[in-house]
Amino acid sequence: MTLITKNMSSRLARSAFDLFALHGINNVNMDMIAAHSNCTKGSLYWHYDTKKAVILAACELYYRNWEEQMDHELASVKDPEKRLKKAVRYSIRHCMVDSKNRVFTLGIMGLALYDEDIKKSWAGFYDHVREYFIMLVQKAKDAGKTNAVDARRVVDLMLVAFEGIKLRTIIEPDFDVSAEEKAVYEGLMEVLGCPN
Amino acid sequence: MTLITKNMSSRLARSAFDLFALHGINNVNMDMIAAHSNCTKGSLYWHYDTKKAVILAACELYYRNWEEQMDHELASVKDPEKRLKKAVRYSIRHCMVDSKNRVFTLGIMGLALYDEDIKKSWAGFYDHVREYFIMLVQKAKDAGKTNAVDARRVVDLMLVAFEGIKLRTIIEPDFDVSAEEKAVYEGLMEVLGCPN
DNA sequence: GTTCTTCCATACTGATTGGTATGGTTGTTT
DNA sequence: AAACAACCATACCAATCAGTATGGAAGAAC
Numbered sequence: 003m004t005l006i007t008k009n010m011s012s013r014l015a016r017s018a019f020d021l022f023a024l025h026g027i028n029n030v031n032m033d034m035i036a037a038h039s040n041c042t043k044g045s046l047y048w049h050y051d052t053k054k055a056v057i058l059a060a061c062e063l064y065y066r067n068w069e070e071q072m073d074h075e076l077a078s079v080k081d082p083e084k085r086l087k088k089a090v091r092y093s094i095r096h097c098m099v100d101s102k103n104r105v106f107t108l109g110i111m112g113l114a115l116y117d118e119d120i121k122k123s124w125a126g127f128y129d130h131v132r133e134y135f136i137m138l139v140q141k142a143k144d145a146g147k148t149n150a151v152d153a154r155r156v157v158d159l160m161l162v163a164f165e166g167i168k169l170r171t172i173i174e175p176d177f178d179v180s181a182e183e184k185a186v187y188e189g190l191m192e193v194l195g196c197p198n
Numbered sequence: 199m200t201l202i203t204k205n206m207s208s209r210l211a212r213s214a215f216d217l218f219a220l221h222g223i224n225n226v227n228m229d230m231i232a233a234h235s236n237c238t239k240g241s242l243y244w245h246y247d248t249k250k251a252v253i254l255a256a257c258e259l260y261y262r263n264w265e266e267q268m269d270h271e272l273a274s275v276k277d278p279e280k281r282l283k284k285a286v287r288y289s290i291r292h293c294m295v296d297s298k299n300r301v302f303t304l305g306i307m308g309l310a311l312y313d314e315d316i317k318k319s320w321a322g323f324y325d326h327v328r329e330y331f332i333m334l335v336q337k338a339k340d341a342g343k344t345n346a347v348d349a350r351r352v353v354d355l356m357l358v359a360f361e362g363i364k365l366r367t368i369i370e371p372d373f374d375v376s377a378e379e380k381a382v383y384e385g386l387m388e389v390l391g392c393p394n
Numbered sequence: 395g396t397t398c399t400t401c402c403a404t405a406c407t408g409a410t411t412g413g414t415a416t417g418g419t420t421g422t423t424t
Numbered sequence: 425a426a427a428c429a430a431c432c433a434t435a436c437c438a439a440t441c442a443g444t445a446t447g448g449a450a451g452a453a454c
Contacts, residue, residue, distance in 0.1 A: 010431080026311060028224060031411055043413085045432045053412065105311060112308050114369050115222060115301060125369045159385040165365040166358030173310050173321045189355040193389060206401080227441055239443085241402045249442065395454100402449075410440085419432075424425105 011049045014039050015059035022060055023102035027109035032056075057113065058123055064106060065127045071096075072134070083147035086138045086196065090160070094186055097167045098179055104168045132157060139194060150195035160190050207245045210235050211255035218256055219298035223305035228252075253309065254319055260302060261323045267292075268330070279343035282334045282392065286356070290382055293363045294375055300364045328353060335390060346391035356386050 017038040021030040032053060036046040050056045075092045079085045096103055114121040132154075139153040150156045167186060191197055213234040217226040228249060232242040246252045271288045275281045292299055310317040328350075335349040346352045363382060367375075387393055 026308065028308070029312070032413080033411080042433050044416095044434075047413070048431060051413095108304075108308055108311065111365055111368060112222065112224070112304055115304065116225070121369055128366075128369060155381055155385060159359060159382065159389075162362030162366050162382075163355060163359045164362065166361030166363075169307055169361040169365070170324075170358050172307060173317055173324060185351055186355070186358075189351060189389070193355075193385070228443080229441080238403050240404070240446095243443070244401060247443095397453085399452080400450080403447090405445085407442105407444075409442095412437105412439090414437075415435085417433090417435105419430105421428105421430080423428080 010039070010041065010045065014041075014046055014049055015056070015063050018056045019060040019063050019106065020102075022057070022109060023106040026105055027057060027113065054117070054119070057110075057120065060106075061110065061120070061123050061127075065130075068127075068131070082138070082141040082145040083196065086142045086148070086194070087191070089135065089138055090190055090194070091187055093164055094167065094183055094190070097164050098171050098183055098186075104172060107168060108172070128161075132161060135160065142196065148194055148196040156194050159193055163190060163193075206235070206237065206241065210237075210242055210245055211252070211259050214252045215256040215259050215302065216298075218253070218305060219302040222301055223253060223309065250313070250315070253306075253316065256302075257306065257316070257319050257323070261326075264323075264327070278334070278337040278341040279392065282338045282344070282390070283387070285331065285334055286386055286390070287383055289360055290363065290379055290386070293360050294367050294379055294382075300368060303364060304368070324357075328357060331356065338392065344390055344392040352390050355389055359386060359389075 014035060018030070018035045021034055021038055032043055032046055035056065036043045039046070046056075050059065072089065072092065076085050076088060079088055110120060110124055114124055135157045136153050139148065139150055139157055142148045143150060143153060163186070188197075210231060214226070214231045217230055217234055228239055228242055231252065232239045235242075242252075246255065268285065268288065271284060272281050275284055306316060306320055310320055331353045332349050335344065335346055335353055338344045339346060339349060359382070384393075
């Protein structure tokens with residue numbers, strides 16, 4: 003029985019992301035994605051030519067989601083210092099607590115090693131995030147709330163720390179999330195020249 | 199023609215590591231490993247029951263290699279501050295410049311997500327590295343060469359930064375390694391309470 | 395030199411999985 | 425209503441690859 007659905011394309015991307023983030027990209031096949039969207043492989047391959055296309059669509063979803071979450075998080079905050087702090091705290095939580103985020107990004111990294119398109123896609127997002135944070139630090143600096151000398155440098159250091167936190171959370175056997183969360187937060191705020 | 203070789207077991211592990219680090223674990227199959235060691239799959243499977251066993255053997259090789267390299271690097275240095283600085287510089291170089299290291303560890307992380315044994319193996323190594331660095335910081339602190347309050351905390355932050363550097367180096371399209379290397383080094387030495 | 399264990403080579407299998415071939419159904423255009 | 429494009433379902437293929445079956449060669453033990 004054929005059932006034509008509006009927005010099947012984005013529904014497939016959503017399913018793909020959910021499955022990728024749950025099982026890892028390598029452990030998800032095209033049949034699983036189709037089944038999860040209540041359709042078949044024929045339909046899936048009509049919307050996306052290759053698995054890689056599906057992966058890139060899932061990436062776009064991830065980027066948009068980050069943007070929306072962050073905007074939502076900072077929407078009500080006006081003070082530059084508070085905005086910076088909240089953004090950092092949200093990012094740490096995002097890296098450490100949200101296992102879907104960890105699993106997905108790790109899978110993407112593994113592919114990016116050998117695929118220029120995926121690498122380029124992710125690099126674009128990474129640049130965007132960097133500029134976003136540099137702006138936050140700059141604003142806090144203009145308000146005299148941080149003594150960071152070089153916004154770009156401290157943000158770069160913070161971002162690699164974020165990435166590292168994801169990896170570490172994966173391998174740490176038992177991990178007191180809330181305690182570590184606080185420690186990492188304080189460490190990073192020192193780096194940002196903005197201690198409590 | 200059958201040719202019995204001494205130490206075929208470790209030669210296979212060596213081949214496995216080299217191939218994993220070059221092509222990524224997922225892109226290397228058992229035939230490739232055997233061929234690279236100039237033997238056949240029959241022999242490979244006599245020494246290692248499963249691919250996972252080969253992977254774990256490659257990990258052990260990696261651990262030993264880290265240990266030896268680090269010892270060699272610090273062998274001639276006596277001053278605690280210099281030892282710490284050299285260890286940090288070596289680690290950054292190791293993460294940023296050595297692509298084999300990046301590729302291999304990234305692959306391992308991807309597997310560790312879904313395999314307890316690999317996760318446990320890697321976590322053990324990670325703990326070892328952490329203790330190693332904490333000791334270095336502690337010694338520098340005892341010598342009054344750093345004002346780091348909590349050695350464990352700064353080392354943790356540094357280690358996640360190392361992991362993050364690996365990931366970032368992967369996706370950065372064009373990357374001025376030497377310039378970044380210096381920036382990261384200085385940032386980390388500040389974190390360690392030991393600026394130049 | 396026979397026996398036994400260790401070690402290696404060849405050929406094969408079974409399962410997985412991206413991707414395709416093909417034909418049907420829905421909705422729109424003329 | 426006929427033609428056409430957009431969309432979906434079913435069945436299949438071809439390649440890949442971890443792991444096995446089996447037999448043989450090298451070296452040690454006696």
